[in-house]
Amino acid sequence: MPLSDDLTRFLASVHPYDGLPEGDLAELAAGCSVVDVAAGERFFSLGDTIQFLYLLVAGEVDVRDEQDAPLSLLGPRNSFGERAILRNERASRSATALSAVTAIRIPAGVLLHLIAEHHGVAKFFDRTGRTGGTQGRARDLASLPVAELMTRDPVTCTPDATIRDAATLMQERGISSICIAQDGRFHGIATLRDLNGKVIVGGRDPMGPISGIMTQTPLTLGPKALVTDVLHLMVERGIGHVPITENAALVGIVTQTDLTRAQAMTSADLVGRVAKADDAPQMARATAEIPQLLVQLISSGSRHEVVTRLITDIADTATRRLLTLAEADLGPPPVPYLWLACGSQGRQEQTGVSDQDNCLILSDDMTEADMPYFEALARFVCDGLNTIGYVYCPGDMMATNPRWRQPLATWRSYFTGWIAKPNPEAQMLASVMFDLRPIGGDATLFDGLQQDVLKAASANSIFVAHMVSNSLKHNPPLGLLRGLATIRAGEHRNRLDMKHNGVVPITDLGRIYALQGQLTGVNTRARLEAAIETGVLSPSGGADLLDAYDLIATMRLEDQATQIKAGDAPDNYLDPATLSDFERSHLRDAFVVVKTMQSAAGSGKGALS
Incomplete structure (x- = not known):
């Protein structure tokens, strides 16, 4: 044929x-x-x-x-x-x-x-x-392709630029080398060593052309070379800068500083810097590197749940450090308290795009006279989190809101009321608060609360039915014939919302399974695995849903990493046109699995159907 x-x-x-x-x-x-x-x-x-x-x-x-x-x-x-x-x-x-x-x-x-x-x-x-x-x-740093590490769009000047102008540009940008390029072609490189040896010591005229002191046809590598190739080249030739070219055009550069930064860039490094910070601005200098950490973790092959866990650990550390700084400023708390996170931080699923969702549980021994202290504590911590990149919650689900800064007895009454009268607001609030996770303070204030709430909620069939219905409000982006349905208008037209139509429907299902099985874990993947182990979710349905979740969550993070490498701020909107036919097919399959599991939950057949 x-x-x-x-x-x-x-x-x-x-x-x-x-x-x-x-x-x-x-x-x-x-x-x-x-x-x-x-x-x-x-x-x-x-x-x-x-x-x-x-x-x-x-x-x-x-x-x-x-x-x-x-x-x-x-x-x-x-x-x-x-x-x-x-x-x-x-x-x-x-x-x-x-x-x-x-x-x-x-x-x-x-x-x-x-x-x-x-x-x-x-x-x-x-x-x-x-x-x-x-x-x-995870792959070792040395085995990564150069394209995943190099600095893209390096600073350049033309061959006829003066040495002084080139040196001024280097000083303004805080760089140790400048590449010389013109009309799409790479001509050479000049470094601080060249300036020192050929101008300051050698006496070259600083008003002469940079081409007179540059290294012509320097050693270069292609973007598909490995980082280990860069390391070997630097060690063997005693150089600190390797231009990256493709078809004679300059596409990037790798320096010793890039390698040092990449080797030192670990979540543990950022956690350590945050934990020792003296104030929020100092923390912000560390958390500003989270996007690059995300890129490195994704490039090294780390699984999505590992990436989000490591990134969330930084937010947890920042929160605890801010609590410590707040107590140092305000004095010791008048009664025990517990700071908790909900939302993506509570589930340990933060990505490159995260706001803050938190609350305070106070000891029942508190009095009205104690409230100003905790109001100030909440303001100190929430303002600090906003300063370091965890912006204020648009829905005001923060400890600065008096509603979410209450004694334990009030919190118990909140949950009792939501379960007894599951109106739309109660469903929404219960969904958020079922993801609570202690961060700092007296953890005993949370002891028994979660188990008591899950037991009461799972025993109320009307509440469970309402929660199931609420969980189906976020639909996978499927159109006619189960094709991918992109956003039709606005800023993100022709893209897929990988958060609200991607991971959120699975997060909602995981929360329902946790409610039905009285499962205490709050991480989505852990909830799905526990639901399978306890029989709440069938092995085949659970395996399909785990596969779907892994694919959707991974593609969301990979797209964010791609945006960061391109110099853009990461978001949750994926252009399906950037995917291969194979990838689109499997992404569609994943969304169909989620829709099927939603239909099973919504039909009343249960997770085992």
């Missing part, structure tokens, strides 16, 4: 195979076969052993779950079958040709070999959350 003559070229046009070396691509093509399947025929059914990954060339395939509910409608350049192969299990879904289909069959052994031998392929399939392997193993 025509495709067999051009199999290699077709594979080379599909990610991740487009990144394979020419020889490996040819070997892959030789190991594949092409199959034609008539409309109505099945590729595999539930319980089948899957021997191939199928890559669609033409036609459409209908994928359905265990309950025969439509899961995905796949078109050309999409793949299916990898789920069972990578899990080494029988098929938990079926795949049927809706029309005449032409597909490439990649044997399971060939796919597994590609994953084992090629990091790009392994990382790609890890993004679906299904390999359970390489994504959980």
Whole structure:
């Protein structure tokens, strides 16, 4: 058939195979076969052993779950079958040709070999959350591609710029070298060593051209080189700056300072600096580096729940340090208190975009005379958090609001009232407060409160029903035929909201499962795992939801890292046009899984259906 003559070229046009070396691509093509399947025929059914990954060339395939509910409608350049192969299990879904289909069959052994031998392929399939392997193993700094570490758009000047102008620019920017480029071509580099040796000591005229003292055709590397290549080059040649070029054009630079900063940039380093800070502005200098930490963690292959946990640890430390500074300023507290976080900090799921959500539980021994102290304490801490980057909560869910700064007995009455009369506000507030986590102060004030509330709430079927209904207000972005539905208008038009339509629906489901099972964990992934272990959530449904959550949360963080590397402030809006067909297909599958689990919860069948 025509495709067999051009199999290699077709594979080379599909990610991740487009990144394979020419020889490996040819070997892959030789190991594949092409199959034609008539409309109505099945590729595999539930319980089948899957021997191939199928890559669609033409036609459409209908994928359905265990309950025969439509899961995905796949078109050309999409793949299916990898789920069972990578899990080494029988098929938990079926795949049927809706029309005449032409597909490439990649044997399971060939796919597994590609994953084992090629990091790009392994990382790609890890993004679906299904390999359970390489994504959980952080790469060493030295094995990172230079493109993930280099300073992009380095400071440049033209060859005819004067030495004095170039030196002035270096001083203004606080840099130790300047690259010389013109008309898209890289000409050379001048460093402080050149200025000192050739101008100050050598007597060159500072009004002469920078081209007269620059190093022409310096040693360079490409963006696909590894950081270890930079290290070896610096050590062997005794240099401190390596320009990064591509097709003779300057695209970046790596300096010894970049390497030192990257090696020192750990969450522990930032936690240590925050913990020793004397005031909020000093903390802010440390927390300003959180975006770069996120980039490094994502680039090194850390899992999304590890990244968010490490980033949240910094916020926890900042909160405790501010509490300590507040007590030093205000004096010892008149009665015991407990500062708690809710929202993403409470769930240990903070990303590069986080506001603050917090509250205070006070000892029942407090009197009205004690309230000014805690008002001042709350203002000191919330103002400090805002200063260091955790902006004020738009909904005023903060300890500065008197409503959320109350004695323990009042907090118990809050929950009792919300459970007894689950109106819309009560549902919203209960959802937020079910994510409470102690941060600093007397933790005994929280002892028993969470368990008592969960027991009372789970026993009230009307409250549970209302909470389930409230949890379904955030819908995955699926349109007709279960395609991706982007935002239609406004600043984020044609993008997906990976927070409110991505992770939030899963966070809401996790909270419902915790309520039904009286599970005390507040982290979303931990809640899902506990729901599976305790039987609240079926093994197959739970595995699907965990896969969906891992994919959505990972893609959200990776997109934020991409924005940061481009010099933009991170947000939660993903342009699906930046994804490959394969990635869009699996992202759509993930959203369908979430929608299916929402439907099961909303139908009253329960999490086990």
